[in-house]
Amino acid sequence: MFKKSLMGMTCAAVCGFAGQALAQTPVGTDYKRIDVMRDASNWAFGVNLAAADVNSIDNNVFSFGVFGNYFTAPNFSLGLTLDYWNDSFSEDARRVEVDDLVIGGHGKFMFTEFTSGLRPFVLAGLAVHRFQVDVANRDPNADPLVDKFNEYDRNTEDVEGELGADFGAGVMYRVQTSMDMLAEVRYRRILDRTVDLDQVNYSIALSYVL
Template identity: 45%
Template structure:
């Protein structure tokens, strides 16, 4: 009889401990689920919308992208991202330049885990490759305004690859048991400075835990 009671109490203690760990996880996210269940890794994927402030432009470009993170521990993750933006600026009185940038980045993130439940700020650093598409358009200022379409002549299209660095900070905020709202500010600096293409990104994203 005593042995049966001891066994029952032990089982109850295990269930209560597991339930407490699960409840804590619902407040702070998948990262603590990894820790509580004994797993060592987990992934999350997401999509983001970004306002990109490019130094060469007078206004911001609109960008969108996808990303994925591999969580090595509750405090550290590594990830990759792919982003795209396109914009046009006037380089002279008769010339417009259209720039497109496909950015493929790899980074590491350090997450601060001892703050409020469900809220996890982080800092990041990494490298990014920029595939730049440049299109130059000449305008004939003497042309009849009614012939504006023929007044534009795209005379140069070129692609280039540049390497750069990423630095930034952001936060994950748990909105559902397996989904985070992510806010981030990221500074992207290109090593090649033929054009001043350093960028400041302000993004909002949704990340889904897998």
């Protein structure tokens, strides 16, 4: 339910940005002046909230994170993200808790020749996922747990990061000269195909430009 709600909020945000921009922009206005172009030296920092649809997990997953973008050109930026989600569910009558800490980097291309302060964008990059799994009521005398999450057991010393590839698209709306609102859909593919933990994130974010 939460994931569907946030997906709806994301769509509503995009439509709301467009409607507000069109309603407030006088006829004949210089759009480029309103949609202030970012200097190549600008840094932008922000926070995001997301609903993550994670393969192999049936529950809705709530995710939150922070990010930073450096504009190398008015229509291109390089960015870093730090995201986290946690979820609990039952697997073969056992309670399983899964965490994912994600550190990623990406390039983002914005379509600046657009009207009324709206900027669609696409992005691509790489991310490292630090999965950890805890299984309740584990018998310490039993054989190691054998399931699809075994390699991420936080009770062992062999928990390692998984490399993933990110692809996404969204829209940014200029609220003020130094503040943007964003709605984004991002697909995060885990390159190790021995475990199915690919993700689709639906996020809304607020960004402040220094």
